[in-house]
Ligand SMILES: Nc1ncnc2c1ncn2[C@@H]1O[C@H](COP(=O)(O)OP(=O)(O)OP(=O)(O)O)[C@@H](O)[C@H]1O
Ligand code: SF4
């Protein structure tokens with residue numbers, strides 16, 4: 001346990017350092033970009049003095065380690081810096097966007113878990129169905145999230161007029177009740193979540209299937225039958241209960257790829273989550289923002305991996321496999 | 324009607340293994356044991372009886388429990404009978420418990436079928452105490468149990484609703500001797516007090532001996548012998564049963580245990596006795612015909628074409644005097660197929676005389692007769708044929724011609740008997756007794772060999788004739804303790820792998836007890852069978868007790 005926490009902290013430190021260093025190694029800086037007058041959003045051309053002033057204002061002229069140290073101190077205070085592009089505190093920006101990303105990601109993961117597990121159960125009871133299911137899901141699981149998003153956009157959203165094409169809520173929408181608002185949010189989330197779920201559910205199906213199959217071979221399933229228990233009870237208390245830990249662990253293991261996937265899918269649907277912020281941040285070399293997004297996702301992924309570890313360990317312990 | 328369980332032609336087939344149709348019945352309150360080596364189909368039988376086989380298993384026959392046929396029943400109906408009429412506890416206990424439920428939850432699942440919620444806690448406590456667990460253990464998960472505790476808990480579950488029949492698979496495999504005895508006592512008590520009948524599957528012959536009144540011996544999916552436990556242990560009729568008893572450490576405290584010899588490489592046609600390749604008394608017929616389990620007259624069921632273990636060599640009512648000194652008086656002895664019989668006695672008690680008579684080398688005795696395979700023996704021809712009688716004499720100095728070479732001495736018997744293949748058999752016999760087979764050794768003169776080497780050459784000589792009975796007169800008398808131990812083990816291992824019967828004459832009782840299946844004491848001109856257990860009392864079982 002101690003070892004696992006230590007490992008967690010170490011990985012975090014390494015990623016933190018990399019996260020801090022990489023943007024500073026990239027050629028160019030935000031002010032170069034802003035002053036390049038590429039004709040997009042910024043039209044002012046900066047003088048060298050102004051750039052120098054800004055660099056020192058943002059602390060980019062200080063030595064590397066001083067920057068690092070100050071960065072750490074600031075981060076610990078909850079200050080993730082100031083977005084150069086959005087002209088807003090990064091933490092505030094992230095806090096504003098994170099819920100949308102989290103909504104998409106966790107709904108997609110939860111749906112995938114339920115869908116994958118149910119399909120696995122179905123496959124076990126209907127052997128005939130299983131072959132086709134297996135092949136279909138193998139294929140689906142290999143597709144990139146954003147591609148599925150684009151396909152959904154063209155094949156479904158474009159043809160169904162009650163499905164919004166972009167955003168998280170209707171722009172300037174007027175709601176008569178809370179429920180109205182919730183309905184609007186759900187409608188907007190539907191396609192992104194569907195795109196994610198279609199790609200993520202197969203993984204859960206395979207995990208669940210493998211877990212069920214291994215549990216079905218355990219002697220205690222036969223013992224349950226020998227006890228004269230009803231089938232429903234056997235399924236719930238003997239099969240499901242023991243097969244669950246790896247499936248739940250998969251939920252947390254999937255967070256890593258799901259974060260990446262969600263960010264890409266958000267861009268397909270112009271969904272105002274971290275993904276769209278990230279795109280802007282990269283486009284404008286907005287270091288503090290890039291770092292902020294990275295830091296946040298890193299934290300999320302590491303914590304989920306840790307949770308998965310805990311669940312697996314608990315499952316093993318329960319089975320008495322490692323004490 | 325007193326029959327609880329009646330099994331008719333029950334058979335289960337996996338693709339690689341089948342349990343052949345078997346029939347038996349069990350009375351109310353009876354305890355029966357099913358014994359057999361690993362893989363003999365014991366657990367398979369249990370799966371059949373409890374209707375818990377995997378998919379793809381072919382099952383036929385009938386299992387009647389109190390007159391109701393179980394195999395054809397719908398599972399929904401059978402479910403009502405499970406635990407309340409018959410219960411089963413399988414081997415490898417802990418794996419049979421749900422890892423994510425406490426013992427309380429698991430016991431409750433069963434109890435609620437027979438007890439109102441209010442009475443359950445009390446009943447649980449009572450059950451736990453009955454099997455020797457503490458009621459506090461109810462809060463534990465299976466992973467927190469030792470093998471023995473899991474075994475007890477499974478028994479507690481099995482008797483929870485007091486079914487008439489409990490089937491137990493290897494109930495003591497993970498227990499030490501003291502715990503096993505305690506378990507056996509518990510089963511006995513449940514049987515006596517609650518009238519529960521048990522079918523106990525085990526490969527522990529001692530457990531079977533302690534508990535059961537009847538016993539079934541399974542081999543490779545066939546029932547080989549069935550009958551009263553006490554009688555079977557006392558006098559096994561099937562060669563396989565005897566092998567199992569001989570291999571049981573629990574029943575053989577002094578004697579070395581020897582496993583049944585592994586299958587010889589004979590091509591075994593489909594229709595043959597399953598024990599054909601390992602049997603010490605098989606006939607060519609056994610390779611062509613499968614024996615049926617049948618009663619050979621004494622109520623014992625035996626599946627053997629020869630009716631069970633045969634008597635190879637028998638001396639009846641033999642009396643012998645040297646001049647006026649009477650040495651043997653009305654002595655009878657039987658040497659059965661595949662066994663080692665020790666003949667012990669003080670120096671000068673007449674052991675060599677008796678061995679000489681039995682071996683057919685001493686022909687002038689006053690009274691009595693010799694039989695070989697239950698017919699009057701013609702010793703002359705038995706000496707000269709394969710599968711006959713051979714003897715290793717006490718004094719190898721005089722038995723061997725000192726001027727012969729080793730090869731000559733060992734090939735001589737076959738040469739005289741005109742059997743052919745002298746050199747080939749001589750070389751393999753020499754290798755069997757652990758002597759070199761190099762040219763240089765073969766050319767050595769007998770007189771240049773050491774005592775131990777001469778002893779081995781004598782044995783090799785006898786082995787070349789592939790005897791059915793080998794008589795060895797004090798084969799170890801001239802040897803130091805270490806060579807003696809080696810030679811005894813060698814003889815026993817040759818006997819075990821060749822499958823011949825051996826009459827071992829010795830004045831050394833201790834070594835005799837180590838290798839002999841039966842032991843006879845020659846004393847005051849008469850022969851008396853020694854029951855080894857009467858002389859050796861063992862306190863080994865108490866080692867693990869507190
Ligand atoms: N589910 C199965 N499918 C196919 N073959 C099986 C199956 N279960 C057992 N067997 C085979 O049937 C034979 C008998 O097995 P079984 O478990 O009945 O032996 P056993 O007498 O109980 O042995 P042990 O003393 O080791 O428990 C073995 O050869 C085994 O490999
Ligand atoms: S004598 Fe024949 S039938 Fe009898 S056990 Fe031996 S091989 Fe089988």
Ligand SMILES: [Mg+2]
Nearest residue numbers: 365366414492
């Ligand atoms: Mg078994």
